[in-house]
Amino acid sequence: MSGFPFTIAATDGAARTGAIKTPRGEIRTPAFMPVGTQATVKTMYPEQVRALGADIVLANTYHLMLRPGAERVARLGGLHEFMRWPHPILTDSGGFQVMSLASLRKVDADGVSFRSHIDGSEHRLTPERSIEIQRLLDSDIVMQFDECLALPAPRPDVERAMRLSLAWGERSKAAFDNAPDKALFGIVQGGDIAELRLISAEGLVEIGFDGYAVGGLAVGEPQATMLQILDETAPALPADRPRYLMGVGTPDDILESVARGVDMFDCVLPTRAGRHGLAYTRFGKLNMKNARHADESAPIDAESACPAARDYSRGYIHHLVKAGETLGAMLLTWNNLAYYQTLMADIRAAIASGRYADHILAMKAEWARSEEGRAALQPPA
Amino acid sequence: MSGFPFTIAATDGAARTGAIKTPRGEIRTPAFMPVGTQATVKTMYPEQVRALGADIVLANTYHLMLRPGAERVARLGGLHEFMRWPHPILTDSGGFQVMSLASLRKVDADGVSFRSHIDGSEHRLTPERSIEIQRLLDSDIVMQFDECLALPAPRPDVERAMRLSLAWGERSKAAFDNAPDKALFGIVQGGDIAELRLISAEGLVEIGFDGYAVGGLAVGEPQATMLQILDETAPALPADRPRYLMGVGTPDDILESVARGVDMFDCVLPTRAGRHGLAYTRFGKLNMKNARHADESAPIDAESACPAARDYSRGYIHHLVKAGETLGAMLLTWNNLAYYQTLMADIRAAIASGRYADHILAMKAEWARSEEGRAALQPPA
Numbered sequence: 001m002s003g004f005p006f007t008i009a010a011t012d013g014a015a016r017t018g019a020i021k022t023p024r025g026e027i028r029t030p031a032f033m034p035v036g037t038q039a040t041v042k043t044m045y046p047e048q049v050r051a052l053g054a055d056i057v058l059a060n061t062y063h064l065m066l067r068p069g070a071e072r073v074a075r076l077g078g079l080h081e082f083m084r085w086p087h088p089i090l091t092d093s094g095g096f097q098v099m100s101l102a103s104l105r106k107v108d109a110d111g112v113s114f115r116s117h118i119d120g121s122e123h124r125l126t127p128e129r130s131i132e133i134q135r136l137l138d139s140d141i142v143m144q145f146d147e148c149l150a151l152p153a154p155r156p157d158v159e160r161a162m163r164l165s166l167a168w169g170e171r172s173k174a175a176f177d178n179a180p181d182k183a184l185f186g187i188v189q190g191g192d193i194a195e196l197r198l199i200s201a202e203g204l205v206e207i208g209f210d211g212y213a214v215g216g217l218a219v220g221e222p223q224a225t226m227l228q229i230l231d232e233t234a235p236a237l238p239a240d241r242p243r244y245l246m247g248v249g250t251p252d253d254i255l256e257s258v259a260r261g262v263d264m265f266d267c268v269l270p271t272r273a274g275r276h277g278l279a280y281t282r283f284g285k286l287n288m289k290n291a292r293h294a295d296e297s298a299p300i301d302a303e304s305a306c307p308a309a310r311d312y313s314r315g316y317i318h319h320l321v322k323a324g325e326t327l328g329a330m331l332l333t334w335n336n337l338a339y340y341q342t343l344m345a346d347i348r349a350a351i352a353s354g355r356y357a358d359h360i361l362a363m364k365a366e367w368a369r370s371e372e373g374r375a376a377l378q379p380p381a
Numbered sequence: 382m383s384g385f386p387f388t389i390a391a392t393d394g395a396a397r398t399g400a401i402k403t404p405r406g407e408i409r410t411p412a413f414m415p416v417g418t419q420a421t422v423k424t425m426y427p428e429q430v431r432a433l434g435a436d437i438v439l440a441n442t443y444h445l446m447l448r449p450g451a452e453r454v455a456r457l458g459g460l461h462e463f464m465r466w467p468h469p470i471l472t473d474s475g476g477f478q479v480m481s482l483a484s485l486r487k488v489d490a491d492g493v494s495f496r497s498h499i500d501g502s503e504h505r506l507t508p509e510r511s512i513e514i515q516r517l518l519d520s521d522i523v524m525q526f527d528e529c530l531a532l533p534a535p536r537p538d539v540e541r542a543m544r545l546s547l548a549w550g551e552r553s554k555a556a557f558d559n560a561p562d563k564a565l566f567g568i569v570q571g572g573d574i575a576e577l578r579l580i581s582a583e584g585l586v587e588i589g590f591d592g593y594a595v596g597g598l599a600v601g602e603p604q605a606t607m608l609q610i611l612d613e614t615a616p617a618l619p620a621d622r623p624r625y626l627m628g629v630g631t632p633d634d635i636l637e638s639v640a641r642g643v644d645m646f647d648c649v650l651p652t653r654a655g656r657h658g659l660a661y662t663r664f665g666k667l668n669m670k671n672a673r674h675a676d677e678s679a680p681i682d683a684e685s686a687c688p689a690a691r692d693y694s695r696g697y698i699h700h701l702v703k704a705g706e707t708l709g710a711m712l713l714t715w716n717n718l719a720y721y722q723t724l725m726a727d728i729r730a731a732i733a734s735g736r737y738a739d740h741i742l743a744m745k746a747e748w749a750r751s752e753e754g755r756a757a758l759q760p761p762a
Binding site for chain 2: 038039040042043044045067068072075076077081082083084294295297311312313315316318319320322323325326327329330
């Protein structure tokens with residue numbers, strides 16, 4: 001029997017908090033999944049990721065099938081053993097990365113042929129092969145294979161891709177074959193067209209999945225568009241199953257999406273921003289490359305529990321970033337992932353105590369104490 | 382009163398083991414100093430460096446004067462506070478890096494004018510300014526300013542640079558002015574000419590320093606040349622003061638140099654090799670880029686106390702290195718610095734128990750179980 005128990009401990013409006021219970025551990029929801037594209041959350045030791053409170057990480061089927069290869073990961077004991085992360089792992093199906101990274105893509109009704117962005121070698125993904133790869137990786141939460149379109153796209157194209165994804169969802173489910181101690185999630189597609197999103201959601205529910213993702217969002221559209229689609233789509237998804245908004249997002253995106261009933265998120269923002277000199281803080285984002293930080297002896301956030309935020313001066317981190325030193329990216333990624341996990345813990349607590357609407361307002365007020373606002377509050381160095 | 386107590390607990394031939402006692406902590410000798418060029422030991426958190434057993438790290442005057450600037454480091458509380466390393470720090474004088482990195486160098490009797498390799502800006506170093514910078518950094522062990530020549534060079538050039546370095550040594554000492562709780566080391570120059578090395582050593586001893594470095598070696602000459610110069614030079618340096626062989630070296634270089642009475646070493650090898658996919662092990666060096674490691678589930682060294690060596694499979698590290706993931710460099714640097722600190726601890730123990738000659742033989746025999754030899758011993762994956 002596949003799928004995991006999902007218990008909702010509290011709701012507040014459409015927002016809910018609870019836990020997904022897996023044999024590899026509990027996933028507290030709403031959950032943020034750090035992205036470990038190539039079987040590593042960039043610049044982080046796995047123990048650090050865990051210590052920040054992450055219950056689950058995401059890894060990418062597309063990258064891992066190309067290098068080191070799914071069969072090799074299986075021979076080395078599976079992805080948990082390979083990357084030293086004994087806790088739950090979600091893998092995407094490869095569909096999104098094939099669209100965004102591979103060259104010479106050719107989609108047919110059966111699957112996608114493409115060339116590797118690494119060495120140009122030819123590969124093919126079908127729903128069956130995607131599920132097989134995710135099984136070789138020993139993923140806990142397996143995603144159906146889908147076709148992602150770049151938006152905007154003409155309605156006939158959006159509809160065709162959505163219906164193809166539905167068909168591939170059905171084949172993914174057959175290939176998954178109710179794998180014990182695993183879960184399979186379907187993916188709602190349909191671009192920014194509410195009618196197509198609803199057809200997709202209803203079709204997926206009819207097939208029946210252990211959880212439901214909303215895909216094809218946060219690909220450049222305005223936040224309002226994304227939230228409207230969530231408003232229209234989330235109610236069509238079963239209330240007793242986890243909802244996962246793929247590739248989202250900024251702290252503000254997450255706050256707003258949780259208010260619309262989303263339980264799970266993943267995003268490269270905190271890790272990527274960390275490699276580009278940006279620090280997420282309670283008071284907004286700091287650009288550590290800015291010369292204004294050069295003489296600051298204060299840390300990023302003296303009240304943080306994360307050593308990267310609490311123990312190193314901004315002046316030092318500014319120096320590391322300017323000098324291109326790896327430790328700069330290590331510290332900022334650490335800080336940013338800590339920020340995101342604290343964001344989620346605070347969201348869960350606010351929902352549990354029935355003050356989520358107030359929490360959203362309070363968070364936005366804190367962020368309004370932006371980089372410039374905060375600078376004005378600080379004594380000159 | 383400047384300088385630190387140096388106690389020699391045991392000798393074995395010319396090799397000796399003991400400790401330099403500084404207000405910031407004891408430096409067990411023979412000591413290996415990890416290199417923290419830009420105020421960071423690349424890819425390592427400072428706590429990790431300490432936990433491996435490093436008592437002291439080295440930082441570079443040339444790099445830090447250019448970025449972030451010595452006065453800025455002083456404003457931020459000094460180098461220990463800046464880089465979160467509360468233990469002893471040795472800074473070089475800038476002479477070597479001016480020679481190897483700066484452009485448009487112009488040496489005169491008073492000092493060196495040069496342009497920054499970062500932005501082309503003009504700078505000048507003199508013995509007085511070098512000592513001032515090292516004081517601003519709050520270095521514990523300060524190096525005299527010297528002129529380093531690229532070898533081979535004609536004897537008149539070698540002699541001129543050696544005599545200039547002697548004169549700069551005298552000016553460095555005057556500028557240092559017996560700073561309390563600090564030490565000033567002189568630097569023996571003279572290329573590969575024994576007679577000039579002896580003149581340099583005797584001149585330095587006459588000036589009187591808290592310790593004596595041998596500079597201008599390990600710049601491409603054969604190991605035999607370096608060891609011969611040590612054979613000729615070390616006896617001319619006071620037995621009761623620490624001897625420091627700058628920029629050395631391989632594990633074998635260190636073993637052989639300790640046998641000739643050297644107490645301190647620094648080298649970028651373990652950190653640089655870590656960023657280039659190389660792992661130092663008890664059985665020689667492993668090139669983790671080699672495809673042979675792709676399917677290895679064994680770690681680098683299951684008996685190591687270092688998590689990087691003990692807990693991650695070679696197959697995973699191979700993957701990280703091939704994929705250009707930062708964690709690969711982080712793990713290999715960690716492994717390599719652990720190897721070097723264990724090397725030094727074993728050297729100290731062997732001298733203390735009077736079996737240093739045997740220890741050298743045993744170490745070399747282990748290394749002879751080279752990458753290929755070890756591969757042959759392993760069961761196929």
